[in-house]
Amino acid sequence: MRPITRSATLAASALGAGALLALAAPVAAHAHVVVTPGEAAAASYTVLEFASGHGCDESPTTSFTVDIPEQILSVTPNLKEGWTIEKVIEQLDEPAEGAHGTQVTERVAQVVYTAATPIPDGYRDSFEVQVFLPEEVAGERLEFPVLQSCVEGETNWNESPGADGAEPEHPAPAIVVGEAASDGHGHGDDGHDDSAETASATSTAASDASVDVLARVVGIAGLAVGVVGVVIALAARRGRKA
Structure with missing residues (x-):
């Protein structure tokens, strides 16, 4: 069985961190x-x-x-x-x-x-x-x-x-x-105030949209971290082969 190399470990860690960051975004946004x-x-x-x-x-x-x-x-x-x-x-x-x-x-x-x-x-x-x-x-x-x-x-x-x-x-x-x-x-x-209900719906939609955008941005950042880890791992392997 081939041992796990340091570069592979680094890649796995980066991917794991990215995934956790992406998954944590929606949770953090609704923490109150x-x-x-x-x-x-x-x-x-x-x-x-x-x-x-x-x-x-x-x-x-x-x-x-x-x-x-x-x-x-x-x-x-x-x-x-x-x-x-x-x-x-x-x-x-x-x-x-x-x-x-x-x-x-x-x-x-x-x-x-x-x-x-x-x-x-x-x-x-x-x-x-x-x-x-x-x-x-x-x-x-x-x-x-x-x-x-x-x-x-x-x-x-x-x-x-x-x-x-x-x-x-x-x-x-x-x-x-x-x-x-x-x-x-x-x-x-x-x-009751119909305009208030309309404002409520608009505000709720805007709030949900803001949370969704934040979650997507953080999620993309997390995936980017994972991609960088993979690139580093591949570069390290090519260096050893050379």
Whole structure:
């Protein structure tokens, strides 16, 4: 049996590194609990989709608890088959004006989605919550911290970016609130903003496209590393024959 040469080992290592780099790209791109759309208009209803494709250190996910920013007084979770949904109510210190100009004395402070069957690590799932973004939060960045509970352990996605804008280890899902629509309408005939849903779909598509491009670039780079390794190995073999 011919012994494995150093050049062959180098080629195998390079190919292995390239393959791992290519495969790791999509995983790294989806390593957080994320929310879409990333931007929404003030004075409007917006459907926020929270999604995750991993557990807690590979342990299956059992529930997600979403903290609602105190500025938001109107929250409507979407029903989801296979999940139980709980709205945690908080009493306000004093009455506040709600989405339709009515006085409200309480708000939904948290929404808890609990899975009937734990979600295995490596499988993506999502849920939606409709919120009304008041006009006074225009120009602000709103965070929606999420506690991800698992069969073993939990992960609290509640950290803000650093002063230099660097992403923390466990970033809180967040959106940026833009100015209110010029027509002054906060919702469509069915009680929610059609333009917000269109923006959500556009933002989600753009986000997916960006992730796909990043994954492809990193994947190509990984394959390039493998090709370079093969070239080096062939060159070494030709040198020995000469």
